[in-house]
Amino acid sequence: MDIRHLKIFISVAETGSMSATAKTFFITQPSVSQVIKELENHYHLLLFERLGKRLFITPAGQQLLNQAHIVVRQFDALEESFSSLGSKEAIRIGSTITVGACLLTSLITDFKQSNPNIDSFSYVNNTKMIEERLLKAELDIGLVEGEIKHPDLIIEPVIDDYLVIACSRHHHFAGRQELNAQELEKEIFVLREEGSGTRELFIDFARSKDLTLNIGWEVTSPEIIKTIVMRNNCLAAISIRLVTEEIENGDIYAIRHQKAIWNRSFSLVYHKDKHLSPAVSSFMDIARKYGNTDMMITAPVGHLV
Structure with a gap:
């Protein structure tokens, strides 16, 4: 054999x-x-x-x-x-769509500055797909916002994040200081696809409150989600990091959960048997530094009670 x-x-x-x-x-x-x-x-x-x-x-x-x-x-x-001895080192990085949209380009830029002689390949998909590729050794390291469930994968939370419900400035929720969870049942939502950590977190919340959500859109792209929210009067559960600019300029109104149950972390993920090369270790160190990234916004937000 x-x-x-x-x-x-x-x-x-x-x-x-x-x-x-x-x-x-x-x-x-x-x-x-x-x-x-x-x-x-x-x-x-x-x-x-x-x-x-x-x-x-x-x-x-x-x-x-x-x-x-x-x-x-x-x-x-x-x-x-x-x-690879004597050849150029490389790293294969997987990130979820939310992380890819708001952080990955900056992370890769910082990584390249620290490691100019190391090639990098980046793969962006939802949490489920990143998990599968890590298990098949098709990726060296992942940075995800969703829950990783496989026992062979090591998870290290490194970057704080939280979800908000986003609506346009023309929506009747805009400007409301408090909302009740049951009010969400009357609205049309645009949500991420199955396998998304963002979707899973929000769907779990809806189930815990016995809410029946009206899902009118299922979209993978955060930019398209924001466009639908602003133009089609829908609601979306989305990372605060993806809508900070729109909240500050008044195009989007954000609603946080009063008890912060939508708080979460972006996590580094790798296989427990994975050899952590200098390239992987360097990327991990850079990602850890992003844990201090400020998420403060000055615009008013509503609260779900």
Whole structure:
């Protein structure tokens, strides 16, 4: 058995298809079947069951899959470390959409100034997708606003943030000092997509209050969300960091929760088995310094009671 056996096994387990795995590895389907058979003979275990035309991983197969991910990840890290000796170092950074919109460009600029000889690749998506890529070792480090749930990922809160409900200056909530949560049920909301940490936090709040939200828009882009709020008289749950300028110039009115239950943190996330290279450590240090970023606004805001 070698590392290729494990990589082929992982592919079969994740795709549920030997033919798809054969195409990925540029081998024949019988060759894939032979690899699985060799693994089963090696461990004296049944790894898959075929029911009809579909493959289903067995409990023993699932245990092997969990361990195989770790072994392959460590092997790839070893290969990367030693194959890159003498070549230019690089870092792969993942950020959620909110973080990408309000902080990532500044973070990358600061990182480049401190590390001019290190290449960087940035990937921006929602919390769920960043989590998946970290687990597959496709990213070195992540900076997210959502809740990370996988036990293999280390989370370090570093930057304070909080949500507000945003409305336009023409909305009938604008200027209100206090609102009741039940009043939200009568309004149309523009929310982020499934998998977004911002959406999850606000939906959890709505469920805790037994609120039925009228979701009229589902949008991934913060800039589009702000445009919809200002032009279509909708409400949006959004990071204060994304609407500070609009609040200050009067285009958007913000409503905070009186008890600050929408407070949260942007967190650094990395795999527990990840080797923290000098590049990764440098990025983490820079992100930690952003924890002191001021979020104060002088314009009046409302409060949800």
